[in-house]
Amino acid sequence: MERYWKVGYLARITGLTVRTLRFYNQIGLLSPSGQTESGHRLYNEADLARLQQILSLKELGLSLEEVKSVLDSEQISPLEIVNLQMTRIREQIKVQQKLLEQLQHVSRQMQGKAPLAVEDFTQLMQSMKISHEKLVIERRTSWEYRLDALGDFLADDTTE
Known part of the structure; x- marks a missing residue:
């Protein structure tokens, strides 16, 4: 069974803010895989893996635009x-x-x-x-x- 996390819980376990996660969604960098009936964002394990890649690339000095480009191109595993x-x-x-x-x-x-x-x-x-x-x-x-x-x-x- 696939596990899902709401944005608040994901923020807590990753050390990010809800605002950051919402911004990532807004710019198309990290979109939630699901949504509750009441409209809460739901993230799954694949989203969590993508978030780890985002944070790693940012730590390597890439801008958010560069991170998005790298991840969307799938040139780097x-x-x-x-x-x-x-x-x-x-x-x-x-x-x-x-x-x-x-x-x-x-x-x-x-x-x-x-x-x-x-x-x-x-x-x-x-x-x-x-x-x-x-x-x-x-x-x-x-x-x-x-x-x-x-x-x-x-x-x-x-x-x-």
Whole structure:
């Protein structure tokens, strides 16, 4: 037997707001599979799986329009989306792990009342900078991709 959830319950179990789910429905990103006699939206397991893909793609830096395009084109499988997200998280963990190691080293030095060498501070600052730069690069790449997509869309729109 197929299970259905009302929008309020789906919001609660996913950590999203009802407003967000309604907006996703409004823009055609996530439409409920059913409706009660009184008009309440009902979501099933397939809708929940699509919602997971939406959130994963958003976390990878795609806009809602890009997410919709990717999901509607079916060029990327749900497994590929999960694998992309895992790869990104592994990269983030490596960067954060390096920063944590540098901080732990400096903390040990300070706890032992040992004088910190210039290299300790410079290595720590380099790790902090790399962590920050990675975030900035990801945001810049996302914006560049969005601008390219917008340019392609506008070019296609003017040629019709």
